[in-house]
Amino acid sequence: MTSIAREDYLKAMWKLGSSNIGTLELANHLEVTPASATNMILKLSENGLVMHKPYKGASLTDTGLKQALSVVRRHRLLETFLSKTLGLSNEDLHVEAERLEHALSKNLENSIAEYLDNPVRDPHGHPIPGPNGEILTNDDIVLSDCPINSTTLIRQVPDEDLEILLWLKNNGIILGQKMYIKSKNNFDDSLVVEINDSLIEISSIISKLVYVTRE
Amino acid sequence: MTSIAREDYLKAMWKLGSSNIGTLELANHLEVTPASATNMILKLSENGLVMHKPYKGASLTDTGLKQALSVVRRHRLLETFLSKTLGLSNEDLHVEAERLEHALSKNLENSIAEYLDNPVRDPHGHPIPGPNGEILTNDDIVLSDCPINSTTLIRQVPDEDLEILLWLKNNGIILGQKMYIKSKNNFDDSLVVEINDSLIEISSIISKLVYVTRE
DNA sequence: TATAAAGTTTAGTCATGGCTAAAAAAATTT
DNA sequence: AAATTTTTTTAGCCATGACTAAACTTTATA
Structure with missing residues (x-):
């Protein structure tokens, strides 16, 4: 029920902001056709991850937001981990984390977080959501x-x-x-x-x- | 054209030995039905990764073997990497590497190999194939x-x-x-x-x- | 306000990779 | 050698998640 595609949609919606995300905007961001985006929005809607007002836009529900933040957490933990261990350049981090984030188990996520001493920022300075989606309040x-x-x-x-x-x-x-x-x-x-x-x-x-x- | 499922089939065939792998044997190993295995064998056959003699069994071609060894290399490098950095227990390594191996880019594979100083054994003592499929000759x-x-x-x-x-x-x-x-x-x-x-x-x-x- | 443009959805198609049920071939027994 | 069992394949179905083309809303423009 949770798949790579679904996680990508949730993360994309999180990136695009909180409410009334247009189908076209989402489709462009994910490089799929608007029809594909509509299709997935309907499925996520059936699963209670997304609120959809036809022709008006979509937004994440609380559950959807939590799942999106989980993906973001995995992404940013991976960036931090790869930076610290392999010393990957800042330019390479994103692409590699993008591939790995969907394959990271909860166990490994926990191990990495512990290894890094529960960091609250990734190598680009972005806040890393906590295990339950808590995000660092900062005055950036x-x-x-x-x-x-x-x-x-x-x-x-x-x-x-x-x-x-x-x-x-x-x-x-x-x-x-x-x-x-x-x-x-x-x-x-x-x-x-x-x-x-x-x-x-x-x-x-x-x-x-x-x-x-x-x- | 290369997918997680295809990589899993190639790796399974490599594990099961060099020639005349039965459909049932392969299906059992991957926990799919024999019909699914036949299906995939035909596809891999069309792509030149597998030799298939109907009703007689299947085996990897040179290209197929090389791709299988590439998956094994990624798996064993990941085990070694996770063991060295996170200190995961020997019992956890396999499961985690199994999830990540398909998402490891060539770039990251290279970085990890270099970081580990091109290891020839993983934490279980298994030989790690080289970047071109060369396998350590040992007298184990x-x-x-x-x-x-x-x-x-x-x-x-x-x-x-x-x-x-x-x-x-x-x-x-x-x-x-x-x-x-x-x-x-x-x-x-x-x-x-x-x-x-x-x-x-x-x-x-x-x-x-x-x-x-x-x- | 009527019309055009932009954005969204619906309908129908396709590839992937599973599945079941039934048919066919090979191997094993009797 | 014939019958049975095992293995393999074929045929047809399903879910996922893309796609195009066409229809339908909404918004912007004349």
Whole structure:
């Protein structure tokens, strides 16, 4: 009843936000056709994992959310584990964890968590949900919402897009890095920040994927 | 074209020996019906992984053997990796590796092999096939074929059966252990061996699963 | 507000990999 | 050698999760 496909749908819905997820949006995210997404939404709905209002969108139920967070937990624990043991580069972690997450038993999940001392952040700074779906409450804020003329500390970088990840690394935008926000372009919402005495322009897209805390 | 089910069939055929594997034997090993096994044998045959003589049995082709050994390599590398990092007990290793082996990418396989310094034995003493299917030539012999009144060293214990594994451990039959073969029962082919000054009777079934070398 | 466009669902198809029941071949007994 | 048992295959069915094409809502535009 729980399958790889179902877990992928639940995780995708979690990523896309809390409510009224469009079929097309979900289908695009999973690279399937809208018809396939409708099909699966109906099945998940029958199993009480998803709420579906025809033509209006779908959202996770409490049970569905819990299962989605379980997948996310496995993913992030795996990233942390592979990083610590094999020293995989930050760019490789996501792809490998994506393959393994569905095959991780509860037992192995527990062993890994214990081995890592129950970490609350993965190597990209993302919070790791607890065994029952508890998620770390943090005061990380998205970079694009940050006030000008503030000093911030980088807390989360995205993990999926290789190109973005490499760009961030090449420009010194890494976890724990201090960064001063100089200005914001009112036309395209890009930012100019100062890192280690050099100025860097951060596109609007990227500034929505990086999270920071105020210093 | 390569799927979990197909990999399981190839691995099972490898385990069952080199040629003329019966449909029923294969089906029993995989806990599917004979009809399902016939079905899959035909598919693998179409893909050149298996030779099938109707009503006579099936066997792996060179390509099929190579793919089977690739699965075995992943399995045994995973066992070794999980043992070394998480310190999983010997009894847990098999089950966990069984789940993960199909999801291990070539990249991760390589990383793990390198991390472990290209091991040639897994924690149960089984040889780990190389990246191209090369298997360690060793002079391990099956315990049941061992001459009486010889001193032997335990080199391989089975990994699948929990009960057997626990019995072996509880009786001191572990890798590297010295063992003296005292006698053989001509009726049931069981053995009596001396380990650490105590005598142990080993059933015929188990004596076919343990491999040793002469001292 | 009527129409076009965008998004969603329905209907029907396909491959995969199970299953059962029945037919056919091979091996074993009598 | 004939009959029986065992093994294997064939035929047909089912669930899963993709797909296309067409129908149907909803939203946006003229």
